[in-house]
Amino acid sequence: MTHDADVVVAGGGPVGLMLACELALAEVSVIVLERLTEVDTTIKAGAINSPSSEAFYRRGMLPALAEAQREAFERFSSFLRQRQAAGASTVRQPPKFAGHFAGIMLRGDLLDESDPDFDGHGPAADVGLVPQEALERLLGARAAELGVDLRRGVTLTGFDTDDDGVHVHTSDGSLRTGWLAGCDGGRSTVRRLAGFPFPGTDPEITGRQALVEMTGTEELGAGWNWTKTGTYVHGPMPGRILTVEFDGPPADREAPVTAEELEESLRKVSGVPGVEIHKVLSATRFTDHARQVPDYRSGRVLLAGDAAHVHSPFGGQGLNLGIGDAMNLGWKLAATVRGWAPEGLLDTYTAERHPLGAWVLEWTRAQVALMRPESHARALREVISELTGTTTATTFFAKKISGVAQRYDLPGDHPLTGRSAPDLELSDGTRLAGHLHDGRGLLLDLADDAGVRERAAGYGDRVRIRTAACPGRPGLAALLVRPDGCTAWAADSGAQDTREALDAALRSWFGTPDGQAA
Structure with a gap:
């Protein structure tokens, strides 16, 4: 039976686009279905980790990422200038940033950069502050260059599988494909219709993140702040706020996030009554439910990114975990489509990526526990804060957060086996x-x-x-x-x-x- 494409990818966010680019690079035909008609401008992740930066570097995209990072740094500098002009008492240039754990900042000047896990990453080590929106735009442009058929404004409504492929039903008609990849987010239609189990833990927080126009911010602390009623973040760009309340999940996650809702939450958590929000530029709600499918594949249907695992955004692992999924799956699925894959190759996708996903879920659960506004959590946070004042602990946390210590369990005793390949400088002038x-x-x-x-x-x-x-x-x-x-x-x-x-x-x-x- 004739296929419209070798692979159909549901979801045109960064994970779906990354997977589509990897497939197209291997000369596999791919159609991406994305319900949104334009790039999603909702404020989301603000950075990528070392494995993600290396992935883009290895595909020749590092200069574009570096430009996006330069623009992000300009916004951070603007935030500091605005606070200084407003007379805020807490304006200061932060020390070199090495990440954070539950909002506890890791100081880069305490980092043991001689640790071998930090070695060999090349120019990719200098690029990380790339917002998700910028990344999606860059991947969209690359997908177009590679000939990916990106169909915006098209929603997957159902599918039927058989031994030879998948019939995909959409709001714009039906398609025939060999494989279906669900990269359609935490509330994945593909995951639900395919019947993947999704075990995990229920949420206990309501988080809100937004870019707004506001006044009365002089008394707001910059960065992460903990209070008796929750946690809030101010900065590191003009108008960016985040609040976390520990009174259960939102009643309606789909309802528009209003200026009134954000203002009420920020006043409640910060204790600053004079802050006023006049306009919402971008906003989203989130929770801390943590769930993961046991197997990322069911026959000819595969999942990647938030479709396979969901968790709170603390620590900035979600986007990176999804990019890693796409890099791992892309070449293996392409090999399967092209017919040269060794037996069991596609099964190694779950075997390699599931343990990393499980770790991220536990990592985010631990951060929520530390952020709770109650005495036991505050005491534990003080202990962790004291630990992160040491080189040993800072290096440990930074290695985990940055992803430099990631390793797949592959056969072989050499210390490089299973690790990201070092970006060796070769005698012919190449890397x-x-x-x-x-x-x-x-x-x-x-x-x-x-x-x-x-x-x-x-x-x-x-x-x-x-x-x-x-x-x-x-x-x-x-x-x-x-x-x-x-x-x-x-x-x-x-x-x-x-x-x-x-x-x-x-x-x-x-x-x-x-x-x-x-």
């Missing part, structure tokens, strides 16, 4: 990330070893082979990098019995060499 722009795997021969290169010679366009020295890592002889940037195999100079392990890694991730039976 490792530059060889991953086309979305293929990479076998990097650093010791000019013909035997190593012969192992991958039969993988055609699946694995690029590159020979170059790396003066900065003289002990490293070779490494095999998956399309998502994960190190699948590595060997040091003089190591024994490594070529058989390379053969196993090639077959596990890239199938059988051309001309050989599976």
